[in-house]
Amino acid sequence: MIFRQLFDRESSTYTYLIADEQTKEAALVDPVLEHIERDLEIVRELGLALVLVLDTHVHADHITAAGTLRERFGTLTIGGEGGAPCVDRPVHHGDILRLGSVEIHVLATPGHTSESVSFLIGDRVLTGDALLIRAAGRTDFQNGDAGELYDTLTRVLFRLPDEMLVYPAHDYRGRTVSTIGEEKRFNTRVAGRTREEFIAVMNGLHLPEPSRLHDAVPANRACGVVQG
Numbered sequence: 001m002i003f004r005q006l007f008d009r010e011s012s013t014y015t016y017l018i019a020d021e022q023t024k025e026a027a028l029v030d031p032v033l034e035h036i037e038r039d040l041e042i043v044r045e046l047g048l049a050l051v052l053v054l055d056t057h058v059h060a061d062h063i064t065a066a067g068t069l070r071e072r073f074g075t076l077t078i079g080g081e082g083g084a085p086c087v088d089r090p091v092h093h094g095d096i097l098r099l100g101s102v103e104i105h106v107l108a109t110p111g112h113t114s115e116s117v118s119f120l121i122g123d124r125v126l127t128g129d130a131l132l133i134r135a136a137g138r139t140d141f142q143n144g145d146a147g148e149l150y151d152t153l154t155r156v157l158f159r160l161p162d163e164m165l166v167y168p169a170h171d172y173r174g175r176t177v178s179t180i181g182e183e184k185r186f187n188t189r190v191a192g193r194t195r196e197e198f199i200a201v202m203n204g205l206h207l208p209e210p211s212r213l214h215d216a217v218p219a220n221r222a223c224g225v226v227q228g
Helices: 033-045 066-073 146-155 180-186 195-203 213-221
Strands: 002-008 013-019 025-029 049-054 076-080 089-091 096-099 102-108 117-121 124-128 165-168
Touching (some): 002 033, 013 033, 033 066, 049 066, 049 096, 066 076, 165 180
Parallel strands (some): 025 049
Antiparallel strands (some): 002 013, 013 025, 096 102, 102 117
16 A cells, blocks of 8 residues: 655645555545645656545635545545535445555544544544544534544544554644554543543633634535635
8 A cells, every 4th residue: 555644834734645556546635725736746756546535524724625636637525424515425434435455444533523534544544633643623613522522532433453553634743643542541632531521621622713714614615616
């Protein structure tokens, strides 16, 4: 499997490139509109064919490149059911997407947003904003629900093997990867907390509103393609 982690400094977003080494079929996960050419350069250099674009959720801090990539290359757009109505295939818990011999298993991981999904690929899981490194995605907008996120973390993600690699959609301190075992032990928002304690922590964060909330969310519900 080919696996690359790419970064957008403005929103601290990670984009992931996944591909099968034999068939050269590739997917981009959480691509950022401003970085289309950077991402496509890597696709071309590695001789890949981009066939899927996956978003872990409807983002509030950047605009997805999903719709633009679909218009240019005919890629299939993927997202959680109930999120962006523009996606070609809404996915559910237990669905499997394939890139040649590479299987991408869909996990429903709501809480940050109601439609959030994670993608389990071999020895790693792409957790979107549900599970961050030593944190968890905020739950104070876009149908977020702290209790639901606690259930996602403890009943879905923390039941994966401890050695499973965790690749989040964001990190604001320069960290690139963690493991399920580390997060179960050291995650400051959830480790050792009851459901009620976690809800109190999340409800007490009082974080500033994302700077692009009001333009990014409507744009991303249209797969990032906004008609003038």
